[in-house]
Amino acid sequence: MSTGSSKTHKRSSVVNCDCGMRAPICISNRPWSRGRRFYGCSQLEENRCNFFQWYDKEEGNGVVEDLKDDLEMLQIKIRKFKIENKELKELVKSLKAKSVKRRNKAVFYKLAFFTSWIVYVLVKFGL
Structure with a gap:
């Protein structure tokens, strides 16, 4: 998965991960969900937190x-x-x-x- 510097929509709320940090919007590059957005821990690359939440289910x-x-x-x-x-x-x-x-x-x-x-x-x- 790669994180992106995507902007959140005006109506979206700030989502915090289990670490208490703001969870940025990431874009999946997995074959079954390529291009789909999700909230992921900003420290996901360091494997410190496994927070994950689909962006589109919340935002509609x-x-x-x-x-x-x-x-x-x-x-x-x-x-x-x-x-x-x-x-x-x-x-x-x-x-x-x-x-x-x-x-x-x-x-x-x-x-x-x-x-x-x-x-x-x-x-x-x-x-």
């Missing part, structure tokens, strides 16, 4: 509203990632163009050096 329709809110947040993040992806593609294109210019400049200078060296040799030996 609030789960659907929370999922809609989560979907909206994910859609906003997707739009931001698409914009960022476009910007990164433009940056890569720009960097590739600069790289080609630098490579061409380096080839030009090497060619100029070898040309001047050949001219020098030809003049020196009278060819």
Whole structure:
């Protein structure tokens, strides 16, 4: 099971575990309950407490509203990632163009050096 930093619905009450600590909302990754939310001890990973309570049985329709809110947040993040992806593609294109210019400049200078060296040799030996 993995804990998540999920928000609770406005109507939800604070649930405390057997340790007396606030029980965060977790999301199950077990095959038979994948994606289902539950309250679990915040120290569950350290195996100090076995508190467990399904979130959706207590909240009823609030789960659907929370999922809609989560979907909206994910859609906003997707739009931001698409914009960022476009910007990164433009940056890569720009960097590739600069790289080609630098490579061409380096080839030009090497060619100029070898040309001047050949001219020098030809003049020196009278060819």
